[in-house]
Amino acid sequence: xxxxxxxxxxxxxxxxxxxxxxxxxxxxxxxxxxxxxxxxxxxxxxxxxxxxxxxxxxxxxxxxxxxxxxxxxxxxxxxxxxxxxxxxxxxxxxxxxxxxxxxxxxxxxxxxxxxxxxxxxxxxxxxxxxxxxxxxxxxxxxxxxxxxxxxxxxxxxxxxxxxxxxxxxxxxxxxxxxxxxxxxxxxxxxxxxxxxxxxxxxxxxxxxxxxxxxxxxxxxxxxxxxxxxxxxxxxxxxxxxxxxxxxxxxxxxxxxxxxxxxxxxxxxxxxxxxxxxxxxxxxxxxxxxxxxxxxxxxxxxxxxxxxxxxxxxxxxxxxxxxxxxxxxxxxxxxxxxxxxxxxxxxxxxxxxxxxxxxxxxxxxxxxxxxxxxxxxxxxxxxxxxxxxxxxxxxxxxxxxxxxxxxxxxxxxxxxxxxxxxxxxxxxxxxxxxxxxxxxxxxxxxxxxxxxxxxxxxxxxxxxxxxxxx
Amino acid sequence: xxxxxxxxxxxxxxxxxxxxxxxxxxxxxxxxxxxxxxxxxxxxxxxxxxxxxxxxxxxxxxxxxxxxxxxxxxxxxxxxxxxxxxxxxxxxxxxxxxxxxxxxxxxxxxxxxxxxxxxxxxxxxxxxxxxxxxxxxxxxxxxxxxxxxxxxxxxxxxxxxxxxxxxxxxxxxxxxxxxxxxxxxxxxxxxxxxxxxxx
Ligand code: SF4
Numbered sequence: 001x002x003x004x005x006x007x008x009x010x011x012x013x014x015x016x017x018x019x020x021x022x023x024x025x026x027x028x029x030x031x032x033x034x035x036x037x038x039x040x041x042x043x044x045x046x047x048x049x050x051x052x053x054x055x056x057x058x059x060x061x062x063x064x065x066x067x068x069x070x071x072x073x074x075x076x077x078x079x080x081x082x083x084x085x086x087x088x089x090x091x092x093x094x095x096x097x098x099x100x101x102x103x104x105x106x107x108x109x110x111x112x113x114x115x116x117x118x119x120x121x122x123x124x125x126x127x128x129x130x131x132x133x134x135x136x137x138x139x140x141x142x143x144x145x146x147x148x149x150x151x152x153x154x155x156x157x158x159x160x161x162x163x164x165x166x167x168x169x170x171x172x173x174x175x176x177x178x179x180x181x182x183x184x185x186x187x188x189x190x191x192x193x194x195x196x197x198x199x200x201x202x203x204x205x206x207x208x209x210x211x212x213x214x215x216x217x218x219x220x221x222x223x224x225x226x227x228x229x230x231x232x233x234x235x236x237x238x239x240x241x242x243x244x245x246x247x248x249x250x251x252x253x254x255x256x257x258x259x260x261x262x263x264x265x266x267x268x269x270x271x272x273x274x275x276x277x278x279x280x281x282x283x284x285x286x287x288x289x290x291x292x293x294x295x296x297x298x299x300x301x302x303x304x305x306x307x308x309x310x311x312x313x314x315x316x317x318x319x320x321x322x323x324x325x326x327x328x329x330x331x332x333x334x335x336x337x338x339x340x341x342x343x344x345x346x347x348x349x350x351x352x353x354x355x356x357x358x359x360x361x362x363x364x365x366x367x368x369x370x371x372x373x374x375x376x377x378x379x380x381x382x383x384x385x386x387x388x389x390x391x392x393x394x395x396x397x398x399x400x401x402x403x404x405x406x407x408x409x410x411x412x413x414x415x416x417x418x419x420x421x422x423x424x425x426x427x428x429x430x431x432x433x434x435x436x437x438x439x440x441x442x443x444x445x446x447x448x449x450x451x452x453x454x455x456x457x458x459x460x461x462x463x464x465x466x467x468x469x
Numbered sequence: 470x471x472x473x474x475x476x477x478x479x480x481x482x483x484x485x486x487x488x489x490x491x492x493x494x495x496x497x498x499x500x501x502x503x504x505x506x507x508x509x510x511x512x513x514x515x516x517x518x519x520x521x522x523x524x525x526x527x528x529x530x531x532x533x534x535x536x537x538x539x540x541x542x543x544x545x546x547x548x549x550x551x552x553x554x555x556x557x558x559x560x561x562x563x564x565x566x567x568x569x570x571x572x573x574x575x576x577x578x579x580x581x582x583x584x585x586x587x588x589x590x591x592x593x594x595x596x597x598x599x600x601x602x603x604x605x606x607x608x609x610x611x612x613x614x615x616x617x618x619x620x621x622x623x624x625x626x627x628x629x630x631x632x633x634x635x636x637x638x639x640x641x642x643x644x645x646x647x648x649x650x651x652x653x654x655x656x657x658x659x660x661x662x663x664x665x666x667x668x
Contacts, residue, residue: 015658016651021633024651026658036552038502049645052655064500077500084502128551128575142575144553145504146582146644154648156655158633192487193545196574226548228574260666292487292548313486313543320485410496431491431549433514 002267005233006164006199009139009264013122015156022160028121029138030151031107032059032094034085035412036126040149041088052155054093058116061085062106064412065099067375067402078413092152105378105404108132108346112216113380115245119234119261124151129346129428131222134231135215136238137264139199141228162228163273165198169206171280176462178356179214180348180426180445182206183221184286186278188296195227198274201266202232206280212241213350220347221428224293233265285461287333288430288443290321295430296443297333299460305329324432325440326420334458336442340423341372341453342435343446344402345409348426349377351384353446358390360450360461366398367456373400373415375407399453411435424452471584472641475612476565478538482602483528488542489549490576494558507554508561533606541598542569547576556583566611568618570595581634584641586611588618588628597624613639 003011016024030053037059044050051057064078073079082099089096097103103110108129111117117133123140124130126148133140147157169182200222207215215232222230232238239258242248249257284298295318297303303322306315306329322329327336343349343357354376366372374394376382382404385391391401408415409427411434417423419438426449427434430441444452451459498510511529518524528534540559546569547555556579559567566586580587588611590598601607601620610619613635619625630638637644648655 012662016654022631024648024654026655026662035499039504039553042502047645049649075500081500081502126551126553128549142551144551144556144575144579144582146553146579150645150648153645154652154655155659156648158644158648160631192548193571196545196571223549226545226573292489317486410491412496412499429489429491429549431489433495434491437495437514437519 001271002269004164004201004266004270004272005137005231005264006139006162006201007270009120009122010161012120022158024156025122025159027124027151027155027157028056029111029116029123030057031111031123031125031130032057032148033063033107033125033127034061034081035063036145037088037148038081038084039145040126040152041092043149044092044152049153051092051094051152056155057094057152058111059085059089059094060097060104060107060110061099062404063406063410065405066413067405067407067415070099070403075413102379102383105380106346106349106406108220109350109377109381112136112212113245113378115242115248118242118248119238120264124157128223129220131228131230132216132220132346134219134222134229135212136242137231137234137261139229139231142223162199163197165195165200165227165274165276166272167200167202167276167278168204169202169278169280170204171206173206173280173283174462176285176447177283178445178447179210179217181283181286182280183218183224184288184293184296184443185283187221187224187294188286189278190225190276192224192292192294193226195222195225198227200225200227200230201272202230203266204280207232208235211352212237213352216350217347221293224428234261235265285445285448287448287458288441289325289327289333289336290318291324291430291432293428293430293443295321299333299448299458301333303327303329303331303333334460337422337457338424338442338452339370339421340417341370341449342375342408342423342425342427343373343449344375344377344407345427346377346406347428348446349375349381351381353426354381354385354390355388357446357450358393360447361397361399361454362393364397364454366453369456370453372398372453373402373408375402375415376404378404408435411439417441424449424458472639474614474639475610476538477608477610478565479534479536480539480541480598480602480607480609481528481534481537482541482599484543484599484603486543487545487548490547490552490555491549493547493555494552499552499554504557505561507558508563511558511562536563538563538565539609539611540564540567541595541602542567543595543599544570546572548573551575551579553579553583556580556585560585568595568598581638582644584638586613586630586638590618590626590628594626
């Protein structure tokens with residue numbers, strides 16, 4: 001029987017195995033940010049423990065950094081968290097891409113960008129979207145703060161081997177359908193629990209033809225289906241993306257490491273605990289209408305009705321969600337008016353996302369009743385975009401152009417959606433209050449968000465001839 | 470963390486599915502750098518109407534549910550963000566156990582690491598407890614060693630928990646301490662792995 005990539009990576013990392021216990025798994029890369037780490041560092045300090053491998057640990061600040069006027073931070077509590085991270089990194093000898101660093105950005109954007117993320121690695125971070133790094137064929141998953149402390153102290157984690165789920169997406173995507181729509185479609189179809197207890201391996205023609213950035217968008221939202229990790233077997237696209245990146249070996253060393261990476265791909269006869277096959281041609285641009293990511297519909301469809309559901313629990317969830325969202329059963333998606341647009345987050349803030357949105361926006365104006373924001377995922381993305389003149393396109397159209405951070409994805413900083421207002425957002429969670437108390441989030445692709453910004457409501461990007469309709 | 474074998478406490482029913490950690494502890498309270506003091510903010514947006522006015526309809530605010538230490542919830546409890554602030558808030562509020570038909574993975578782990586017992590019972594069992602909790606306030610006993618839950622009124626059942634976590638919780642052991650005893654093995658692994666990668 002062949003092995004899947006998860007089997008291979010797991011086998012390469014078991015430090016200690018004992019009957020009746022989880023395996024002790026070695027961690028190759030530990031990413032750290034300001035919100036989920038302070039208590040872990042205090043824990044170390046209390047017990048006089050040190051960080052075992054500062055060289056395998058990398059920190060940045062992203063969650064509560066301001067994306068405007070960064071020299072002057074008004075929120076004292078947030079500032080305290082940022083300076084705490086600085087002090088902790090200094091004390092424990094950890095490399096930090098701080099607020100002034102040209103490498104600063106959302107942790108899941110900069111890991112790949114700097115080439116820290118590599119095939120075959122075990123990667124953890126005190127953040128559930130660590131699954132993003134799986135796009136490179138790494139086993140990457142989110143952990144809690146106690147586990148952050150455990151990894152800092154021991155460079156290992158006690159883990160039971162997860163089950164594997166093969167998610168095969170075949171065929172071809174229609175024009176205007178993006179990686180974001182693929183994962184939203186999967187969540188709309190299979191719900192927010194189908195991946196619980198599993199690592200998802202994405203494969204099939206659609207995945208094979210995606211760029212690395214698109215694969216990251218899909219792996220990013222694995223956790224929205226309950227899976228702690230999602231990954232893609234590495235291939236030429238992966239190697240080409242990594243070639244020349246800061247932390248990747250150069251020259252001959254690169255060729256050698258590529259040889260090792262090639263062996264990681266799942267064997268064709270690998271066995272999985274569960275297999276799901278999706279027809280890529282059925283996927284349309286998607287828009288979430290509810291309060292979890294599975295409450296999502298095709299843009300040309302309508303919000304479901306109670307009769308569409310079988311159980312009382314589902315009906316109850318629908319009613320609760322629509323009451324929070326201020327929407328009605330059977331309402332057409334294209335009739336939903338929006339007042340805010342957020343293009344950003346670890347799901348969709350990379351250069352390809354920014355380019356795609358800019359193309360829609362070019363030469364147009366943001367609808368007068370809409371406030372629109374573009375927040376690049378990293379300072380490097382920002383720099384590239386500016387070199388291409390994309391910032392100008394956005395600013396001329398009436399968008400705000402910001403510095404890198406999580407921003408309105410979770411609104412820990414000042415970027416908040418007011419209560420009762422609707423936001424077309426390229427982020428990953430539409431939970432109640434996520435973008436601000438009472439804020440109503442709709443998850444979409446960057447193109448769909450850009451088109452909504454111009455029109456003040458959702459439009460089908462497949463029909464829109466780019467710009468106002 | 471101190472260990473425990475059994476406890477008895479008041480149960481409160483929160484009959485909602487897919488309660489995410491953004492609801493358990495909203496993001497505006499994640500800026501603290503301590504582990505304590507989060508209880509005040511537990512379920513903040515549900516517990517309070519605008520401007521800190523108590524929402525009297527919310528389950529946790531009802532007078533008979535005050536002092537509850539066992540939370541009964543519906544499926545997929547704790548989904549979403551990995552924030553450990555969620556179990557810290559539950560713990561700080563006074564909860565020692567959460568009973569549900571299913572939990573999200575990371576939250577489940579985070580509970581165990583903080584000494585909260587995440588108890589998975591069948592849908593029927595949880596349904597029974599939720600219905601009972603909606604009627605009146607009642608007491609449950611949880612015995613970790615025997616893996617049992619009982620209401621002393623005829624309801625009694627067992628729940629699964631791995632031997633590993635049972636031992637850890639009963640003894641209140643520090644996981645890091647245990648791992649550090651394997652320090653030599655970790656070093657040996659590092660040497661061997663680094664050599665392999667150099668080839
Ligand atoms: S962008 Fe959003 S989802 Fe991603 S790490 Fe930041 S807060 Fe989390």
